[in-house]
Amino acid sequence: MSEFAKRLVIERERLGLTPTAFGSQAGVGVRMQSQFEGARQPPLSYMLRLSEMGVDVLYLLTGRRCNSLPELSERERFLLENYRACDDRAKQHVLDTVTLLSR
Numbered sequence: 001m002s003e004f005a006k007r008l009v010i011e012r013e014r015l016g017l018t019p020t021a022f023g024s025q026a027g028v029g030v031r032m033q034s035q036f037e038g039a040r041q042p043p044l045s046y047m048l049r050l051s052e053m054g055v056d057v058l059y060l061l062t063g064r065r066c067n068s069l070p071e072l073s074e075r076e077r078f079l080l081e082n083y084r085a086c087d088d089r090a091k092q093h094v095l096d097t098v099t100l101l102s103r
Helices: 003-014 019-026 030-036 044-053 057-062 074-085 088-101
Strands: none
Touching: 003 057, 019 030, 019 044, 044 057
């Protein structure tokens, strides 16, 4: 597995997506997604779609993160991971609560 493929899997997992869901959002089937997570190099059109999905394309290509935010603390990561696991209704409750607590 290439370094690019390893980083692609890391980014997909960071977004909390299965290969099927990730590929679907990127406009490819699960078979093609699996090939990209293996040895096949994806086309530019795929990379552009990944960028629109919030994938850190600079990281995919270079291994360097492209973010202006500092690394998350363990507590922040815990909150974010659990927030992402919530359904839309629960996410709205979390946002409402944080808004009230931050005033």
